[in-house]
Ligand SMILES: O=C(O)CCC(=O)C(=O)O
């Protein structure tokens with residue numbers, strides 16, 4: 373009998389690092405079980421469960437996502453195999469992100485940019501894979517990934533399916549038509565969405581001390597929603613409503629989600645795009661090459677970024693009647709300008725007090 377499971381090219385097994393034994397100040401993250409999503413009343417109940425989390429911290433985790441442990445392991449295996457290639461093979465000509473255009477598709481090399489005015493270099497490498505639709509046929513796709521294309525495409529498509537369930541909950545929460553947000557994020561419609569394999573390379577204590585242990589400076593995410601397959605190496609911190617940095621805890625079999633800028637704009641701040649950063653891991657994990665798998669959901673290219681006509685937001689006085697008619701920025705314009713502003717530099721400066729603006733939209737990554 374032929375197997376229903378397509379034959380997979382064998383790869384070395386990536387080893388999930390142990391959790392830290394260090395007692396860190398962990399954030400309290402809601403765990404939302406999506407397996408009840410399709411039950412009668414399921415969406416309404418889940419939307420209520422989620423309300424506090426997205427309104428206060430903007431971070432939560434989901435379980436019951438439909439992704440199996442094997443599938444997730446396989447994605448890590450693919451990612452690790454890529455990062456095990458020699459540097460000159462990873463960094464093939466023509467595949468780098470074109471930050472001058474605000475284009476984040478492709479390879480982001482480490483050791484290119486200085487951090488906060490020091491001689492310490494950026495330690496992040498990533499490869500961003502766009503949606504598998506004809507529009508992106510000419511965007512960078514590393515030849516190494518070709519042999520896994522079917523699996524990667526399936527993972528990419530199902531990532532957005534999952535995100536759309538969460539968008540449905542946000543629509544229910546804001547008393548909008550259920551498809552209000554998901555229809556603005558169709559897989560078949562062009563957007564800057566990408567699946568990302570990302571790795572942070574450990575630095576010495578001395579190097580990290582010069583940059584206040586910064587591995588990824590404080591920022592909010594540029595799109596609508598970020599899915600981060602939970603991983604055990606501590607380092608990701610969110611800024612809570614009290615202004616304190618708290619570590620995002622690992623959630624077994626979970627995906628950490630956080631609201632990005634565009635959902636914050638659509639909801640007039642009701643859904644919080646929370647400032648977060650990555651710092652040097654605790655001593656028992658500081659030697660680990662920290663591998664991560666993400667799906668960044670961006671708004672559809674042509675979608676207007678303006679407050680949604682939500683009865684709830686109107687009742688709360690967050691959206692004035694005329695605000696809906698303001699000249700809006702479009703999805704592509706917002707994301708491209710934001711990526712350019714953030715990455716098109718020779719260094720990652722300290723951005724405290726600096727504001728980013730496009731049209732009527734303003735972001736301050738380091739806002740207290
Ligand atoms: O590496 C992480 O845990 C988070 C990275 C992140 O915030 C980002 O790439 O936007």
Ligand SMILES: [Fe+2]
Nearest residue numbers: 591592593648
């Ligand atoms: Fe982020």
